[in-house]
Amino acid sequence: MLHLDFNKKLPKEFYLRYTSDVAGDLLGKYFVRRIGKNFLAGKIVEVEAYDGSFDEAAHTFIGKTKRNEVMFNDGGILYVYFTYGMHFCCNVVTGKKDEGQAVLIRAVEPILGVEIMAKHRFGKSNLTQNEFRNLTNGPGKICQALRIRRKENGTDLTGDEIFLVDNNKIHSKKIITTTRIGIKKSVDLPWRFYIKDNLFVSQK
Template sequence: MPDELDRTPLDRTFFDRHVTEVARDLLGRVLVRTTPRGPIELRLTEVEAYDGADDPGSHAYRGRTDRNAAMFGPPGHAYVYFTYGMWHCLNLVCGPEDKASGVLLRAGEIIRGVEQARGRRPTARRDSELAKGPARLATALDVDLTQYGADVCPPPVPATDTPFRVLRGAPADPDTVLAGPRTGLSGDGAATPWRFWIAGDPTVSPYRPHVPRRRPVRAGTVAP
């Protein structure tokens, strides 16, 4: 599959659109994560859209903070956050600038750099589980807060100069794209159908409604 993909990098205009439009259009695209050991490539199969001040489910619903500042743009940058005291999650910021919208990358298929991903996800029983869920995806790609705010649409430079690029890849057939409620949300944003995924793809994570946490997550818990 990697040799059949369109390897043209997406430019900033791709991300400078409404977040739900970008989210749908990201399915089938390829995220390239450059590491000292070589690139890892991920075909995106599941995402969630978050729309800032207009979306109670968004980290930016109540305004700008030190944590969410990257969401306010410009578009085409990475917003990485740390959750439950142990997991990172990767989002791509969308436009227009100051709107604070972004797409959470929930799941995908590792199509290059599988051995690297396996080394970071030794509990995965099969390759389809390496990036099946947002924390698993970030772990497999070695994503943490050092990539916060990274430009995913930099000018042409050697690949080692940037941690991320997004390639045109092979966009998902619109007839195969499904939509439903976002995972794990409660309150006013819980029913908003802004989770998008490729139907039948084995890398897509299972939907889980919000369940109140009664005790802290312990070390060794499988990444969501």
């Protein structure tokens, strides 16, 4: 039974809290992307928190620059960055203005518009089992599947282009907490959260 109800969009206040608190609460929520008349959606299954006030792995740790300025706004907007010369990653900005916090969306479970996501990722709509598992199980893959790029940086998440929809809370026993992946600084912070046994989590 699918609970995706566009009337249950997460309000601005949801995002104005501390990054690691928002991160845990984001698990299970629906991430919705509208492209024209088509809606694409995935259930969030893996996230990481970042806080530039002391966290050296956060882009905002070095202070405000052209690249990271979006992340210094009040929570409730999207921070999209380009990395490794070819990938985009998307984050939900959290906390208050000038705090420099965000939650990286690392993996989602495809829910709606799967064929369109498949075309964005693999140029075809019929996928093998392996391709399906690789549709949105990583931050760069999500942005490719949902066609999120530079232009989407700063998008207001209370608008109707990209937004998050509430869903039943994930039971705490189903939430696994670990250190973050793919970084070299502040590696000991326990700020990665994912849903236990979900097929689309990027790494066990």
